[in-house]
Amino acid sequence: xxxxxxxxxxxxxxxxxxxxxxxxxxxxxxxxxxxxxxxxxxxxxxxxxxxxxxxxxxxxxxxxxxxxxxxxxxxxxxxxxxxxxxxxxxxxxxxxxxxxxxxxxxxxxxxxxxxxxxxxxxxxxxxxxxxxxxxxxxxxxxxxxxxxxxxxxxxxxxxxxxxxxxxxxxxxxxxxxxxxxxxxxxxxxxxxxxxxxxxxxxxxxxxxxxxxxxxxxxxxxxxxxxxxxxxxxxxxxxxxxxxxxxxxxxxxxxxxxxxxxxxxxxxxxxxxxxxxxxxxxxxxxxxxxxxxxxxxxxxxxxxxxxxxxxxxxxxxxxxxxxxxxxxxxxxxxxxxxxxxxxxxxxxxxxxxxxxxxxxxxxxxxxxxxxxxxxxxxxxxxxxxxxxxxxxxxxxxxxxxxx
Numbered sequence: 184x185x186x187x188x189x190x191x192x193x194x195x196x197x198x199x200x201x202x203x204x205x206x207x208x209x210x211x212x213x214x215x216x217x218x219x220x221x222x223x224x225x226x227x228x229x230x231x232x233x234x235x236x237x238x239x240x241x242x243x244x245x246x247x248x249x250x251x252x253x254x255x256x257x258x259x260x261x262x263x264x265x266x267x268x269x270x271x272x273x274x275x276x277x278x279x280x281x282x283x284x285x286x287x288x289x290x291x292x293x294x295x296x297x298x299x300x301x302x303x304x305x306x307x308x309x310x311x312x313x314x315x316x317x318x319x320x321x322x323x324x325x326x327x328x329x330x331x332x333x334x335x336x337x338x339x340x341x342x343x344x345x346x347x348x349x350x351x352x353x354x355x356x357x358x359x360x361x362x363x364x365x366x367x368x369x370x371x372x373x374x375x376x377x378x379x380x381x382x383x384x385x386x387x388x389x390x391x392x393x394x395x396x397x398x399x400x401x402x403x404x405x406x407x408x409x410x411x412x413x414x415x416x417x418x419x420x421x422x423x424x425x426x427x428x429x430x431x432x433x434x435x436x437x438x439x440x441x442x443x444x445x446x447x448x449x450x451x452x453x454x455x456x457x458x459x460x461x462x463x464x465x466x467x468x469x470x471x472x473x474x475x476x477x478x479x480x481x482x483x484x485x486x487x488x489x490x491x492x493x494x495x496x497x498x499x500x501x502x503x504x505x506x507x508x509x510x511x512x513x514x515x516x517x518x519x520x521x522x523x524x525x526x527x528x529x530x531x532x533x534x535x536x537x538x539x540x541x542x543x544x545x546x547x548x549x550x551x552x553x554x555x556x557x558x559x560x561x562x563x564x565x566x567x568x569x570x571x572x573x574x575x576x577x578x579x580x581x582x583x584x585x
Contacts, residue, residue: 189512189516195485195513202481203517206477206481207474207518207520207524208474208521209471209473209474209476209477209478210471210525211474211525212474212525213467213468213474213558214521214522214524214554215526215528215529216529217464217468217471217554218525218529218530218547218554219536220463221460221463221550222529222533222544222547222550223533224456224459224461224463225547226540226542226545228460229542229543229545230541230542230543231453231456241279241408241409241410241413242312242313242406242407242408242409242444242445242446243407243422243442243443244404244407244442244443245407245422245440245443246403246443247260247261247262247263247439247440248260248441260439260440261439262403263403263404263405263440264283264402265402267402267426269281270425271407271422271425271426274425275418275421275422277409277414277418278407278410278413279409280308281407281408282306282308282311282312282313282405282406282408283305283306283389284303284304284305284403284404284405285305285397285401285402285403286301286304287301287302287392287397288302289302289358289359289396291356291357291385292357293346293354293356294347294354298341300340300383300385301383301384301385302386302392302396303385303386303387303392304386304387304389304390304392304393305389305406306323306328307323308408309386313406315370315372316369316370317336317367317370318339318371319350319352319367319368320336320352320366320367321366321367322367323336323388328390329390330390331388331390331391331393331395332388333361333362333364333391333395334363334364334366335356335358335385335387336365336368336369337356337365337367337369337386338368338381338384338385339368339370340380340383340384341383341385342368352366352367358385358387358396359395363391369382369384369386389402407422415444419442419444426438426440471557472561474561475518475565478514478518478562478565478566479566479568479569482510482513482514482565482569483572486510486572504574506573506574507570507571508570510566510569510574511566511567511570513566513570514563514566514567514569515562516562517562517566518558518560519559519562522554522557522558522559525558526551526555529551529554
C-alpha cells in the first residue's frame with residue numbers, strides 16, 4: 184500500500200518536472216548554503232588553530248608594556264635582558280625552553296639581489312619554542328652563539344627571493360655592513376594567523392644582532408615554552424612574580440610587561456570563528472523555511488488542480504488517510520530531493536571555495552545528515568496542510584469541480 188502511494192507521488196512529480204524543480208529550488212539553495220557555510224567555517228577554525236600552533240606549542244610570549252597582542256609593548260617600558268631568560272629557565276619549574284628574542288627589519292643582499300626582511304636574533308632554543316625545523320644545514324654552535332659569529336639561518340622565502348633554485352648553504356648574505364654565512368635553511372611554515380609570511384625571516388645569534396645590527400643589548404620578547412601537562416595559570420603566576428622582582432616593581436606598581444598565552448589566543452580566535460559559523464549557518468537556514476513555503480504553495484495549487492481526481496478516488500473507496508499520505512509523501516519526496524541535490528552542490532562548492540580560501544576541507548557528516556533530515560522535515564511540516572485539505576474534500580463537491 185505504501186509503495187503504491189509512493190509511486191503515485193513520483194508519477195505526479197514527473198508529470199510537472201519543471202514546476203517540481205522550481206518548487207525545490209529554495210530547499211536546494213538553503214541546504215547547500217547551510218552546509219557550505221558550516222564546512223568553510225570549520226575549515227577556517229582549523230586553519231586558525233594550526234597557524235597559532237605553528238607559533239609554538241604551549242608557548243608564552245612575554246613582551247614589555249601593558250598592552251597585549253602581537254602589536255605588543257610600548258609605553259616606554261624597559262626591554263628585557265638575556266639574563267632574564269636565564270633566570271626563568273633556572274628558577275621556574277615546568278619550563279621546556281626559554282629563548283630571548285630581538286628583531287629588526289633590514290634589507291639583506293646576496294647573489295646580486297636585495298630583499299627587505301625581518302632579522303631575528305636569538306639562540307637555538309628559539310627554534311624549539313617556535314616549532315621550527317631545518318630543511319637543510321645546521322643550527323648555531325655554542326661558540327658561534329657566545330662570540331656573536333657572522334652566521335645565519337634563513338627562511339624559505341628569503342632563500343627563494345635571493346638564491347632562486349640554488350642551494351643557499353655556504354653562501355654569503357650581507358646584513359647592513361657585515362656579511363654572514365648561511366649555515367641552515369628553515370622548513371617552510373607558510374602564512375601566520377595574522378597574515379604575515381613566517382618564512383620571510385633571517386635568524387642570527389642574539390649577540391650578532393646586538394653588536395652588528397641594532398647596537399644595543401635590548402631583548403624585545405621572551406619566548407617561554409611550557410612542558411606538556413604544565414599548569415599554565417600557575418606557571419604564568421610564577422613568571423609574573425619573578426619578572427616583577429627582576430624589574431624591581433613595588434607591590435602597588437602595575438606590571439610593565441604582558442604575558443600572552445598562544446593557547447588562549449587560539450581558543451579565543453577559534454571561538455570567534457565558531458560563533459560566526461553558527462551565525463552564517465542560521466542565516467542560511469532561513470532560506471530553508473522559504474523553500475518550505477514554496478512547497479506548501481505548489482502543493483495547494485496541485486490540490487486545486489487535481490480536485491476531480493481526488494474526488495474520484497474518494498468516490499470509489501479510497502480512504503482519507505490514503506489521500507493524505509499520497510500528498511504528504513509527494514511533499515516529503517520533493518523536499519528530500521532538494522536536500523540531496525543541495526548536499527551534492529554544497530560538497531562541490533565547499534571543496535572549490537576551501538581551495539580558493541586556502542583553508543582545509545573538512546567533510547562534516549553530522550551537518551550533512553542534519554540538513555537532509557531538516558529538509559525532509561520541512562516537507563512534512565509544510566506538506567501536511569495541503570495534504571489534509573485534499574483528504575477532507577467532499578467527493579460529491581470534488582466531482583462537480585471544473
